Amino acid sequence: MTTGAHEHGAEELCQAGLDLYARALHEGRVTQLEAEPVPCLIDLGLLQPDIEDMRWLYPVAPAVALPRLLQSTADAITQQRQREARLAEAFEPLMRIDGPHAATAETPTISVLSGLQRINSVITQAMTAAHEELLTIQPHNGRNAASVRESLERDQALLDRGARIRTLYQHTLRHSPAVVARHELLKGDVAVRTLDEVTERLIIIDRTVAFIPASKDRTLALEVRNPALITFFVITFERLWRLATPMYPEAAQQPTLNGITPRQRAIASLLVEGHTDAVIADRLGMNVRTARVHIAKLAAALGSESRAQLGYLIGQSGILDQEHQGAREQPQER
Template identity: 50%
Template sequence: MTELCEEGSRLYATALRSGRVPRGDVEAAPCLMELALLHPDPDDPDLLRPVPPAVALAQRLNPLEREITERRRLSVRLADTFEPFMALGNQATTTSDALIVLEGSDRINAALNLATSQCRTEVLTLQPSGRVSELALMRGLERDQPLIERGVRIRTLYQHTARFNPEKLAYGDRLSNGKAEYRTTDEVVERMIICDETVAFVPAREDQQVALELRHPGLVRHLIKFFEYMWDRSVPMTAGAPYEAASDGITDIQYAIAKLLVEGHVDEAIARRLGMNVRTCRAHIAKLATALGSGSRAQLGYLIAQSGILEHEHEH
């Protein structure tokens, strides 16, 4: 205990002025006895005498000074222990600061929370269009809502299939107020989050349990340019164009599938890269075959290549 209550302060001042106070008066201020500021009068047990302030202060300070002295000794020992490693640590500072490996969802989320709490200008996000759990949605809202309130701009790029993901649509509705923009594209390579132009987060393993925190300015700038490239070729979430057929009867998503088919990807790989299930992917392939007049899967690839539809950007 280090503080006197109001009544204790008054009684101690009275005891110092008069030299003593009745024992009964102290019952209302037990702090005086706890701090050892009064002691019994040897001539009258019903009276208490004050301990001089200088003596009382010294009694309270002595253990603190001993602790401070011990802490200083510990500080010196720690400095001596780490001193041989300091030069080695300085040599590795650039590399270690530029790339940090984050293992486990708790550490990844903690790093993301810290980075977004320090963000002042803009957050850029690439998000594959898999299903989103309620927990992940709440974590995202807890992270992004304060950013919006601080005036930080958020730009998020999903795959076209996010337009049929109720969780992502609900998330966009919660945050869309001018500072948050959502667009979709036919293909997203991987998840990525960039805060200001300072730090980027990318996954290092498919199960999302290991991530890389990147702070090298050149690398972050490169990732921002990649994001801007994809953003310029994306469609606002509110637009319906990606799933609406153009005059040739082919939609943007089917153009994306056609491109991957010509590159030799199988149905499962195409579905995974475009964020849809295999059944949906095959339904689009069937519509694409009908539009091009293909009677077989082998013929479809040939017709796509001969049609020239991939030689220019598809426009609605």
């Protein structure tokens, strides 16, 4: 803001402005001429004109002026985000138009996909062109049997072309009828492993393109073709794969140590970190009621009578140390 000698930031209030505002509060009003040298008062909404006599300005309480300014800022941010979304949606189909001069243009490495139908369509197109490998991480999200089987034909076509498929789930899906049936129906080089916790959904096709969710409800996704990011995703998958327990085609048994099941040990680890029942359930792919049942069984097994005592007994029992030892001794497979 610059007006002659009056120069400071747009979000600042100078001493001259403070003095005039204090007088306006004391006297009830000031003239337009008096306010001209300090326009910051009007810019910040601390003075407003008298509708009946525009020669006068009346003071506005700071508690009223500030929310108005913040709301205008919030509205501007919302409009900008809406504009970004409209631009992304408008340009997304253009990025897929091929032409004689397409090779001279820089190929986008990250594209925004909007809508479940569009996301599935692009994934299907990428799968159709694939012939080597599909790596996927599929966290439990309450999917029904129909949705689990919907990509069966697409995956089988990939296997028929000689490719292989490796999938990571959470332990909670080891005995899911829909998941087990799906992989028994697939014919080819298929392997499945499970972990207590996995990352968000990840699909890597032929190590050239990856898909990750871009919104919590998964109605937005990112199509990634950046080689550095693809390498990072593959490394993340491979390291999780080495830590995971085989489920298919040959399932490895999860050991029960001192009467504590693997799921209860996973819950114990999160309890020690101070997480709530809801967070524990979300991270382990179960509903809150099931999580609380396992917490109650764990408390009974350790003889705990309170939540605070349970954390102490978990630490004293050594079950988390046993869990880490079991993970180190687990045989590694391809």
